[in-house]
Amino acid sequence: MPELPEVETIRRAIEPLISGQHLINLELRDPSILRGDTSTLRSSIIGKLVTGVSRRGKQLLLVLEGGWAIVIHLRMTGALLLEEPDPSRRVRAVLHLSNGTRLYFNDIRRLGTIALVKDLDGCCRRLGPEPLTGDFTPDILRQCLAGHRIPVKAALLDQHIVAGVGNMYADEALYEANIHPLTPANELSPGQISRLWEAIRAVLQRAIACQGASIATYALPSGERGTAHNLFNVAHKKDAPCPRCGTPITRVMVRKRGASFCPSCQQPGNHLG
Ligand SMILES: [Zn+2]
Structure with missing residues (x-):
């Protein structure tokens, strides 16, 4: 299962590729991956600028303009890939960015989730401290x-x-x-x-x-x-x-x-x- 170092590695790899780009589509090949009110939430984020990529615990946070964020949890076997894997039947969602970058959410066990949130602080409030920050003593x-x-x-x-x-x-x-x-x-x-x-x-x-x-x-x-x-x-x-x-x-x-x-x-x- 991806833990903090794996998610942080993914964050560092994708941030330069997607930060500053607009999210032009969130293609759902398996709609059950999405948490929350899918129709309204999805229409709220398409076209938004990705202002940064951060991480909280094992969750990857794609921060969007206007206070929105896409919270990705890879769980057991989730992976974010830049190329469509072959076979592609385990791809559950694809994020399309305005510079042509595609992020394929591949997930063998299908336990990963994508949540669209407006209140990022609220969604992470119940997590314990981040062990690599300066205030973790x-x-x-x-x-x-x-x-x-x-x-x-x-x-x-x-x-x-x-x-x-x-x-x-x-x-x-x-x-x-x-x-x-x-x-x-x-x-x-x-x-x-x-x-x-x-x-x-x-x-x-x-x-x-x-x-x-x-x-x-x-x-x-x-x-x-x-x-x-x-x-x-x-x-x-x-x-x-x-x-x-x-x-x-x-x-x-x-x-x-x-x-x-x-x-x-x-x-x-x-x-x-
Ligand atoms: Zn020993």
Whole structure:
């Protein structure tokens, strides 16, 4: 599933191509992709200028003049491609820009969504803080986790607690911070909080530098693959040796999601200060 680094990579790739252009059509090959009142909303955005492309958590935001925005959520297998893929039967929508750019929303599992919104702040208000911004501090992370007795792995996946982190990067960050995924979120020591804060930012920044992780279907708009998965220590590495100690990486279920970790480096109750 595309997480923050993958969506940010897509944002950086498409912004220079579509910002400053007019949206001349939103072609819906599968109308169920659209959220909200489709007829009125759609007529409100055709012809509008795209003033920028931003991101909030895992959502891509195409900001239009007049306060409108197109909010794209890729979910499990969504991709935005500059060329029509072959076969094209998984293309659910096509955005047509005035400079001839086409963005094909390809989506094998058909879980992705496009929402047309007038109130961008309102639509993102319930998301947790952005982990790569300057105001995301160790103390903010502590406050975000403080009220939650759920396993820290589950807390990191909750977009209302921290935005943008998904299964792969949560596993990587917990490994880097030496924290067992089942540790209750509100029981992390100050030392663990600060290691986790640093690890979250490091794994996300590193993955952006590698243009995301192409474990499954993720691809850049150009069709190229990211290389961040080559740096993974535990995510998708079950039974591989831990790069630090050689112990085989194991997997536990945490609230119906798999968590990969090193049972030796990430021991429960491993409150190392
Ligand atoms: Zn280890």
